[in-house]
Amino acid sequence: MKIRLENVVKTFETFRAVKDVSLDIESGELVALLGPSGSGKTTILRMVAGLEFADGGHIYFGDQDATDIPVRDRGVGFVFQHYALFPHMTVAQNIAFGMKVSKVKREKAAIDIRVTELLRLVRLEGLGDRFPAQISGGQRQRVALARALAVDPKVLLLDEPFGALDANVRRDLRRWLREIHSELGITTLFVTHDQEEALDLADRVVILKDGQIIQQGTPEAVCRDPQSAFVMKFLGDANVIAADVRDGRAYAGDVSVEATGVTDGKAELYARPSDLDWSAEGPGIAATISRVLDRADGRRVLATTGAGEALEFDVEPERVVKAGEAGFVTLRRAKVFAV
Amino acid sequence: MTKGGGGSVILHRRISFRRLLPIKGTDRVRRRNVLPGLPLSLGVTLFYVGLIVVLPLAALVFKAASLGPEDYWRIVSSPRAVASYRVTVLSALGATVFNLFFGLSLAWVITRYRFPGRRIVDAVVDLPFALPTAVAGIALTALFANNGWFGSVLESYGIKVAYTPLGIMIAMCFTSLPFIVRTVQPVLEDLDPALEEAAQSLGGSDWAIFTKVILPLLAPALLAGVSLSFARCLGEFGAIIFIAGNLPMSTEITALLIFIRLEEYDYQAAAAIASVLLLTAFLMLAVTNWLQARALRYTARG
Numbered sequence: 001m002k003i004r005l006e007n008v009v010k011t012f013e014t015f016r017a018v019k020d021v022s023l024d025i026e027s028g029e030l031v032a033l034l035g036p037s038g039s040g041k042t043t044i045l046r047m048v049a050g051l052e053f054a055d056g057g058h059i060y061f062g063d064q065d066a067t068d069i070p071v072r073d074r075g076v077g078f079v080f081q082h083y084a085l086f087p088h089m090t091v092a093q094n095i096a097f098g099m100k101v102s103k104v105k106r107e108k109a110a111i112d113i114r115v116t117e118l119l120r121l122v123r124l125e126g127l128g129d130r131f132p133a134q135i136s137g138g139q140r141q142r143v144a145l146a147r148a149l150a151v152d153p154k155v156l157l158l159d160e161p162f163g164a165l166d167a168n169v170r171r172d173l174r175r176w177l178r179e180i181h182s183e184l185g186i187t188t189l190f191v192t193h194d195q196e197e198a199l200d201l202a203d204r205v206v207i208l209k210d211g212q213i214i215q216q217g218t219p220e221a222v223c224r225d226p227q228s229a230f231v232m233k234f235l236g237d238a239n240v241i242a243a244d245v246r247d248g249r250a251y252a253g254d255v256s257v258e259a260t261g262v263t264d265g266k267a268e269l270y271a272r273p274s275d276l277d278w279s280a281e282g283p284g285i286a287a288t289i290s291r292v293l294d295r296a297d298g299r300r301v302l303a304t305t306g307a308g309e310a311l312e313f314d315v316e317p318e319r320v321v322k323a324g325e326a327g328f329v330t331l332r333r334a335k336v337f338a339v
Numbered sequence: 340m341t342k343g344g345g346g347s348v349i350l351h352r353r354i355s356f357r358r359l360l361p362i363k364g365t366d367r368v369r370r371r372n373v374l375p376g377l378p379l380s381l382g383v384t385l386f387y388v389g390l391i392v393v394l395p396l397a398a399l400v401f402k403a404a405s406l407g408p409e410d411y412w413r414i415v416s417s418p419r420a421v422a423s424y425r426v427t428v429l430s431a432l433g434a435t436v437f438n439l440f441f442g443l444s445l446a447w448v449i450t451r452y453r454f455p456g457r458r459i460v461d462a463v464v465d466l467p468f469a470l471p472t473a474v475a476g477i478a479l480t481a482l483f484a485n486n487g488w489f490g491s492v493l494e495s496y497g498i499k500v501a502y503t504p505l506g507i508m509i510a511m512c513f514t515s516l517p518f519i520v521r522t523v524q525p526v527l528e529d530l531d532p533a534l535e536e537a538a539q540s541l542g543g544s545d546w547a548i549f550t551k552v553i554l555p556l557l558a559p560a561l562l563a564g565v566s567l568s569f570a571r572c573l574g575e576f577g578a579i580i581f582i583a584g585n586l587p588m589s590t591e592i593t594a595l596l597i598f599i600r601l602e603e604y605d606y607q608a609a610a611a612i613a614s615v616l617l618l619t620a621f622l623m624l625a626v627t628n629w630l631q632a633r634a635l636r637y638t639a640r641g
Contacts, residue, residue: 049540050540051536051539051540070539071536071539071540072539072540072541072542072543072544073542074540076540077540078536078537078540080533080536080537081533082531082533084531084533084534084536084537085537086534086537086538086552087556087637087638088555088556088634088637089637097538097541097543097551098541098542098543100551101538101541101542101543101544101547101548101551102542103542131636131637131638131639132637133637133638133639134639147537147541148540148541150541151541151542
């Protein structure tokens with residue numbers, strides 16, 4: 001089911017949570033709404049679900065205007081941040097709930113078969129008789145998904161689906177959700193503040209800030225071509241170096257990078273830790289190493305430039321560097337944004 | 340599966356407890372507790388409970404037991420006593436069932452909706468706790484007497500409240516209302532709104548959500564409120580004696596009968612009848628506790 005948001009607005013008391021958001025989600029697409037807290041991403045998701053009503057604009061499901069359809073008739077599957085499993089029902093009863101209360105009457109045997117099927121899909125065979133308090137966080141998450149899928153929703157909506165889980169479980173579940181999505185092909189929209197999660201999982205990432213869409217595109221497009229300093233900073237660690245732009249080039253210390261389309265004057269260079277390197281001789285930005293952090297996959301160097309800017313970059317595990325060493329930071333690539 | 344798990348935990352505890360016992364007299368292992376003050380607080384509270392609660396109750400049972408079985412049975416099964424049990428227990432049941440519905444809806448309204456005067460209503464709920472019950476009894480009698488504000492209206496429909504079992508029920512309702520409201524209210528407040536949203540997104544109607552999701556989650560609190568309310572109704576005295584009329588065999592409650600026996604200096608008979616009341620309350624509490632444990636099965640970890 002294709003979803004279209006047209007100029008959607010939502011205000012809480014005096015706070016504009018969502019300002020004029022328009023968004024198209026293709027049928028079968030897996031889209032991430034990514035943004036810091038307060039960016040309005042959860043509000044948008046809840047409006048698509050029908051758990052909040054838009055103050056202005058329209059939400060279309062296919063060709064149907066769904067703006068004013070209440071949640072129980074909208075046919076969406078919603079997975080809540082903390083799962084919201086019914087604590088007094090077993091896993092199987094939780095999954096069966098939607099089918100039992102549905103206006104479409106189903107045979108008990110048919111419900112049981114469907115529950116077994118869903119338990120197999122989310123790989124929880126044999127846990128149907130447990131209560132939610134008796135299973136792990138990752139298992140609860142999968143029960144919540146099975147429960148949402150049980151009503152054959154047209155759209156699957158997930159609010160911070162992996163937020164409450166620890167890192168390893170999160171990575172596994174991410175892969176697994178991707179598999180489920182390609183198996184079922186259901187249009188899916190999820191909210192996250194974790195850029196890694198969004199980039200790993202989604203076909204398309206929609207980046208929000210202060211209730212507005214800042215940039216959207218495939219993970220490749222937003223990573224390779226961030227269009228604002230905010231997106232650059234939000235998608236990963238970024239070093240900021242003050243620079244001057246003259247005639248389409250940005251200059252910082254002894255180095256310069258291309259800056260086509262940036263107006264002359266003060267600007268900032270944004271570089272990922274992997275975009276910088278360290279060398280004993282110039283040309284480069286003179287700096288002193290203040291600390292070296294050793295990590296499993298390399299060494300993270302913290303350095304301070306002559307101008308007092310703090311920089312972070314990665315060097316190979318074999319490289320000998322130590323605190324106090326003076327040298328030059330060289331630049332492989334950088335993005336330039338006017339200040 | 341769950342039961343097996345629980346069993347093995349208990350077994351394990353027993354074994355480890357054994358190992359904590361001194362093995363050869365010298366290498367005594369002391370069990371260390373992180374929370375301080377256990378022996379002192381346990382000692383003080385148990386001593387207090389023993390002195391203030393258990394001792395009087397034991398004295399009551401002892402006094403009743405000193406009658407001997409035949410006399411005891413004669414007193415507790417006398418027609419007047421039996422009639423008083425009947426009116427007390429039936430009125431208490433009626434009042435509790437009424438409060439179950441009314442208290443639940445009151446708690447619901449106070450926690451779920453915001454309306455002007457909500458805090459006042461919230462405060463008024465506690466008044467029956469604060470008011471001397473005799474004052475409540477006199478006020479209710481004045482209202483429901485034949486010439487009272489409510490009584491005169493009801494009289495014209497042929498309903499008599501004052502000096503009938505209905506009056507007893509109303510007095511009981513008045514004094515025991517806060518129990519249900521105050522036990523259900525915190526649970527309702529803590530109910531995660533996402534549960535209802537989840538049920539809605541799954542297509543549940545309001546009625547289905549109330550009966551299948553909210554009510555089962557409130558059940559333990561409702562049961563606790565019911566047992567407190569019922570126990571309170573059984574023991575209520577001050578509010579009832581003014582409105583009940585106190586006719587032996589029809590509107591005489593057990594608590595009053597005990598009081599009458601005391602005034603006659605017949606302490607043994609008073610104790611015997613009181614022991615019946617005590618037993619009833621105890622049974623009621625045991626049953627509701629059992630039901631509550633059943634309703635809370637789902638919180639057990641496997």
